[in-house]
Each structure stands twice: as structure tokens, then as C-alpha cells.
Amino acid sequence: MGTEALRVNNLDVSYGECCVVHGLSLALQEGTVLALLGRNGAGKSTSLNTFSGLLQPRNGSISLFGKPIERSSPESVARRGMRLVPQGRRIFPSLTVLENLQVAEQQVKDRPSTWNLERVYSTFGRLKERSRQKAGTLSGGEQQMLAIGRALMGNPRVLLLDEPSEGLAPMIVAEVAEALKKLKAERLSIILVEQNFHLALDLADEIVVLNTGRVAYAGSAETVRKQPELATRHLGVF
Ligand SMILES: Nc1ncnc2c1ncn2[C@@H]1O[C@H](COP(=O)(O)OP(=O)(O)OP(=O)(O)O)[C@@H](O)[C@H]1O
Ligand SMILES: [Mg+2]
Numbered sequence: 001m002g003t004e005a006l007r008v009n010n011l012d013v014s015y016g017e018c019c020v021v022h023g024l025s026l027a028l029q030e031g032t033v034l035a036l037l038g039r040n041g042a043g044k045s046t047s048l049n050t051f052s053g054l055l056q057p058r059n060g061s062i063s064l065f066g067k068p069i070e071r072s073s074p075e076s077v078a079r080r081g082m083r084l085v086p087q088g089r090r091i092f093p094s095l096t097v098l099e100n101l102q103v104a105e106q107q108v109k110d111r112p113s114t115w116n117l118e119r120v121y122s123t124f125g126r127l128k129e130r131s132r133q134k135a136g137t138l139s140g141g142e143q144q145m146l147a148i149g150r151a152l153m154g155n156p157r158v159l160l161l162d163e164p165s166e167g168l169a170p171m172i173v174a175e176v177a178e179a180l181k182k183l184k185a186e187r188l189s190i191i192l193v194e195q196n197f198h199l200a201l202d203l204a205d206e207i208v209v210l211n212t213g214r215v216a217y218a219g220s221a222e223t224v225r226k227q228p229e230l231a232t233r234h235l236g237v238f
Contacts, residue, residue, distance in 0.1 A: 003030040003065070005158050005189035006051065006082070011060035013043070013050050019058065020046050021213045028158070028206075031187040033180075035200035035221070038210035039236055044193040045087055047210070048160045051191070052084040053077040064158065083156035087163050087193075089147040093136025097127055097146055100135050104150035115152040123182050124149055126175075141172035145179050158189045165196045173199060197235060201225060209234045 006028040013021040021043045028034045038044050049055045051062055053074040062070040069077050074084075092100050101117055121128035124145045130138060135146055144164050151159060164180065165173045177199050183190060184203065194200040201207070204221040209231050216234040224231050 002032075004028070005030045005065060006191070007061075007063045007066075008051065009061045011047070011050065011062065012058040013046050013055055014058050015046075019213070021050070021057075021210075024060070024210070024213075024215060026206075026208050026215075026218065028189050028191060030157075030189050031184075032205040033184055033190045033192055033203050034206040034208060035192045035194060035204035036208050036210065037194065037197065037200060037231060037235060038216075039234075040195075041212075042210040043213040044210060045162055046213075048084055048162050048191065048193060049086075051077075052082060052160055054084075078154055078156075081155070081157040082160065083151040083154050083158070084160040085147050085151045085162060085164065087166065089143050091135045091143055091146050091150065094134060096132050096134055097138070098131045100146055101127075101149055101153055104153040106154045114155045117153070120149045120152050123152075123186070124179060139172060140168045141175045144168070144176050148179065148183070156188065158191075159183065160191045160193075162193045163195060164192070165194060165199055177202065197228075197232065201228070201231075207231055 004027055008024055008026050011021055011024040012019055024047060036044050050057050053072050057070055061068060064080055064082055126142055127145055127149055164176050180203055192200055201221055201224060207219060207221050207224050208215060209217040211234045217231055
């Protein structure tokens with residue numbers, strides 16, 4: 001067994017009195033991809049937002065490389081090496097690609113592999129080509145790459161990606177899938193929330209399916225590739 005990047009135990013999350021995540025447990029091994037799937041409203045974004053410190057859980061624990069973070073602020077979680085790329089890609093539309101990346105830059109000197117502008121540009125050649133272009137004029141897929149690039153500038157070891165292919169045309173989805181493969185090849189540990197089952201299955205090592213806030217299925221992607229219905233019966237895809 002390798003190093004555990006993220007471990008979540010028995011997590012409950014509520015909005016006021018309304019509990020939307022119930023007893024979620026999962027483990028992400030370093031350098032692997034865990035796909036967190038589920039229908040609209042299943043609690044996927046709520047889970048990612050809680051992992052990243054934006055929401056406080058009602059119960060349960062979250063540890064990042066063995067250190068508890070369930071009471072940490074988003075800034076502290078980010079400093080410890082986990083970054084969220086939120087649903088809806090928050091970039092600055094009136095700034096150029098380069099400016100968007102520069103604003104996100106953070107020097108972290110105590111880690112062996114650090115991301116900088118050069119490395120982001122060599123991973124996502126498209127962003128380099130568009131360096132001087134205003135981010136608001138990029139295609140949806142390019143905006144998603146930029147949102148990921150911005151997260152990388154903070155030197156993460158763990159990335160939380162909330163529906164990177166949402167609202168993109170099929171050709172552009174393929175581009176984003178390629179970009180995600182490159183991140184996996186860079187040994188980043190990734191939790192991927194996706195509605196696109198095939199994209200997720202193609203990339204993932206582990207699959208967790210949420211149904212109304214509870215784990216309905218958890219298993220290896222290999223198993224699900226052989227028997228997709230294990231997951232799809234909770235997803236409404238065929
Ligand atoms: N700020 C909020 N206040 C109250 N309820 C919320 C809030 N945000 C989400 N919810 C509710 O919590 C449940 C889970 O929402 P969440 O956004 O986590 O789902 P999701 O799986 O990410 O869905 P989608 O695929 O549509 O993005 C839903 O019933 C939603 O209506
Ligand atoms: Mg969501």
C-alpha cells in the first residue's frame with residue numbers, strides 16, 4: 001500500500017438542520033484518482049467543499065497526509081497542499097491568462113515538486129498560446145484548463161475537481177480529459193466529481209457513488225469497468 005493522501009471517516013454535513021451528507025468515508029491513495037459520482041443533489045459539491053474547509057462538518061474526521069484538517073480554514077487546507085477547482089470555474093474574465101495565473105501564484109519552498117508558470121504552460125500548451133488573451137474570451141475547455149492551472153500555481157499535492165466537463169461540447173470534453181490524464185501522469189492525487197460517467201471511469205482508480213448523501217457503492221474502477229451497472233444503477237446513466 002502506498003501513502004494515503006486523504007482519509008475521510010464518517011463525515012456528516014448539514015446546512016442548518018438539513019443533513020445532506022451522512023456518514024461518508026473514503027480514502028484516496030497518493031498518485032491515484034478517486035471518482036465521486038452521484039445524481040444532481042447527491043451531495044458531491046457539499047463533500048468537496050467540506051474537504052477543502054469551506055464548510056465545517058457536523059461530525060466525522062478528515063485527514064490530509066495523516067494530519068487532521070476538519071477544523072482548518074480553506075487557506076490552511078490550501079497551504080497544506082489540497083486545492084479545490086470549484087464547480088463553474090472561477091476565473092477572472094477581464095484578466096489575461098497570464099495575469100490569472102500570476103494572481104494565483106504561491107511560492108511553497110518545502111516540497112520537492114513545485115509548480116510554476118513554466119510547468120503549467122508546458123503541461124497545458126494551449127494556455128501558453130493564449131497567454132495574453134482575456135480569460136473571458138477563452139472557450140469553455142480552455143477556461144477549465146485555466147481554472148486547473150490556477151489551482152496548480154498553489155503547488156497542490158491533492159486536487160479536488162468539481163465537474164470539470166460540465167457544460168462542455170463533446171470535443172472539448174475530450175480535451176479536458178486529456179488534461180486530466182496529464183495531471184494523473186504528474187502523480188497528483190485527485191478527487192474527481194463528474195456527471196460524465198465514461199470520462200470518470202476512464203480516469204479513475206476508485207469509484208464512490210453517493211445517493212442522497214450516502215455511499216451507495218464503493219469499489220475499484222476495474223470492477224466497475226467490468227460491471228458498470230454496479231455504479232450506473234445509482235446514477236441514471238446507461
Ligand atoms: N447552501 C445551501 N443551503 C442549503 N442547502 C443546500 C446548499 N447547497 C446545497 N444544498 C442542498 O444540499 C444537497 C446537496 O447539494 P450538492 O450541491 O452537494 O449536490 P451535488 O451532488 O453537487 O449536485 P450537482 O450534481 O447538481 O452539482 C442538495 O439537496 C442541495 O439542494
Ligand atoms: Mg455539485
